[in-house]
Amino acid sequence: MAKIVIVGDVHIGKRYAYRVNLKTGISDRTLDFINALSRVVAYAINNKADIFIIAGDLYDRVTVGPTLLRQVRETIWQPLIEAKIPIVCIGGNHDSPQIFEKGSPLGEISLFPNSIVARSPQTAIVHTMTTKEEIGFLLLPYLTASQVVKFVEERLGKSVEKERQMVLSQEYLKYFIENELKQLPTKTNLLVGHYFFQGSKINIIPYPDHLPHEFKFKKDMLPLDKIDLAIFGHIHTTQTLHGGKVLVPGSLERVDFGEVNEDKGFYVFETTTGKLEFITNNPRSLVKQFIEVPRVEDPTNYIIQNLPRTLEESIVRIIIKISPELKKKVRLPRIHQALDSTFHFELFWDTSITQREIVLTDFVLDPLVLFNDFITRKLDQDPNLEQLRQKGLEILDRALAQVEEKL
Numbered sequence: 519m520a521k522i523v524i525v526g527d528v529h530i531g532k533r534y535a536y537r538v539n540l541k542t543g544i545s546d547r548t549l550d551f552i553n554a555l556s557r558v559v560a561y562a563i564n565n566k567a568d569i570f571i572i573a574g575d576l577y578d579r580v581t582v583g584p585t586l587l588r589q590v591r592e593t594i595w596q597p598l599i600e601a602k603i604p605i606v607c608i609g610g611n612h613d614s615p616q617i618f619e620k621g622s623p624l625g626e627i628s629l630f631p632n633s634i635v636a637r638s639p640q641t642a643i644v645h646t647m648t649t650k651e652e653i654g655f656l657l658l659p660y661l662t663a664s665q666v667v668k669f670v671e672e673r674l675g676k677s678v679e680k681e682r683q684m685v686l687s688q689e690y691l692k693y694f695i696e697n698e699l700k701q702l703p704t705k706t707n708l709l710v711g712h713y714f715f716q717g718s719k720i721n722i723i724p725y726p727d728h729l730p731h732e733f734k735f736k737k738d739m740l741p742l743d744k745i746d747l748a749i750f751g752h753i754h755t756t757q758t759l760h761g762g763k764v765l766v767p768g769s770l771e772r773v774d775f776g777e778v779n780e781d782k783g784f785y786v787f788e789t790t791t792g793k794l795e796f797i798t799n800n801p802r803s804l805v806k807q808f809i810e811v812p813r814v815e816d817p818t819n820y821i822i823q824n825l826p827r828t829l830e831e832s833i834v835r836i837i838i839k840i841s842p843e844l845k846k847k848v849r850l851p852r853i854h855q856a857l858d859s860t861f862h863f864e865l866f867w868d869t870s871i872t873q874r875e876i877v878l879t880d881f882v883l884d885p886l887v888l889f890n891d892f893i894t895r896k897l898d899q900d901p902n903l904e905q906l907r908q909k910g911l912e913i914l915d916r917a918l919a920q921v922e923e924k925l
Contacts, residue, residue: 523570524571525558525572534547548586658712659711666733714752746789753768770782770783772802781798782799783797807826809824836865
C-alpha cells in the first residue's frame with residue numbers, strides 16, 4: 519500500500535510589504551508559506567510517505583529570486599530527496615509562463631531522482647521505493663483558454679471556430695484523458711490537474727481563485743471508474759466531490775482575508791484502501807473586525823474595548839466607522855499599543871458613506887500594495903470591484919515580473 523501526500527496551492531513568494539527582512543528582502547509573512555510546506559514535508563518523512571504531490575502554484579509568480587529558491591531547496595527539496603520520496607509537481611496559473619519557451623522556477627525539480635515536473639499535459643509512472651509499486655499519473659498543468667485551444671488544434675491538425683472553442687476543447691480533452699489512461703500499464707492511476715472543476719465551491723474572496731473565461735473541467739470529462747483519484751489544484755477552498763473521487767486540496771496557508779475561517783491543510787491518500795484523510799496544518803490566524811463608534815466621550819477607549827480578543831501573532835484588519843469629529847479625538851498610539859502583540863495589523867477608517875481614509879501601519883512602496891489601496895479607495899462602492907482588483911493585480915504582477923527579468 520502506497521501512502522501519497524497531496525498538497526494544493528502553496529504560493530511561495532507572494533509579496534507582502536510588511537515585516538521585511540532588510541538583509542534578504544523577504545517578508546516574514548512570505549516565510550509562513552515556506553514553513554507551512556516544511557511542516558508537510560516533515561509529516562511525509564516521519565510517516566514514511568511514498569510520493570509527494572504538489573497540484574500547481576507552488577510559487578506565486580514566475581520570477582522567483584535566488585534567496586527564496588535557496589530556502590525552498592534547503593527546507594523542502596533536500597529533506598525529501600534525502601528521504602528518497604519522489605516528487606510530482608505540475609505548473610499552475612501563477613508559476614507557469616504564458617510562453618512555454620521561457621524558464622520556470624519549477625525547472626530544478628526535474629533534476630531530482632525519480633521526480634517529475636509537468637508544464638504540458640503528459641503521463642508518467644512513479645516507482646515507490648518502499649512498497650515497490652508503480653503509480654500511474656495523468657498530469658494536466660494549467661493552460662490558459664487560448665493555450666488549451668492551441669493544444670487541441672495542434673493535435674486535430676486544424677483550426678477551431680471561435681464559437682466552438684470551449685466545447686470542442688472539452689470534448690477533445692475528454693478523449694485525450696481516456697486514451698492516455700488506456701496507455702498506462704499501472705493498476706493505480708491518479709489524475710493531477712490545475713483547473714476549476716465544475717461544481718467546486720468557491721469562497722467569496724478579494725482575489726477570486728478563477729476567472730470567468732478560464733477553461734473549466736466537467737465531471738463527464740473524467741472516466742472516474744478508471745481513476746483512483748482526480749486531484750485539482752487552483753481553487754483555495756478544500757473539498758471533495760463525487761463520493762471522494764475528486765479532490766480539491768485547497769491552499770495550504772490562508773492567502774487573504776476571504777479565507778479567514780477556512781481550515782487549511784493537506785491530504786494523505788492510501789492506494790490500497792482508497793482512504794483519503796485531511797490533516798490540518800496550523801495556518802496563521804487572520805482576524806477581521808468591524809467597529810462602529812457611537813457618540814462617546816472617549817472614542818479611543820471604545821475602540822480598544824471592542825478589539826478582537828485573540829490577537830497574538832495574528833494578522834488583524836480593523837475597519838472603524840467613525841464620524842470625522844470623533845476621529846479627531848482618537849489617540850492612535852494607544853490603539854497601536856493595544857495591537858502590539860499582533861503579527862501585523864491594518865486600520866481602515868470609514869468616516870463617511872462615500873469616502874474611506876486608509877491608515878497604513880507602515881509606509882510602503884510596493885506597487886501591488888499601492889494599487890490595491892488605490893482601487894479600494896476609488897471604487898469602494900463599485901459592484902465589480904473585486905473582478906477589477908484581480909485583473910489589475912494580475913496585469914501589474916506580470917509587468918513587474920518582466921521588469922525583474924530584465925534587471
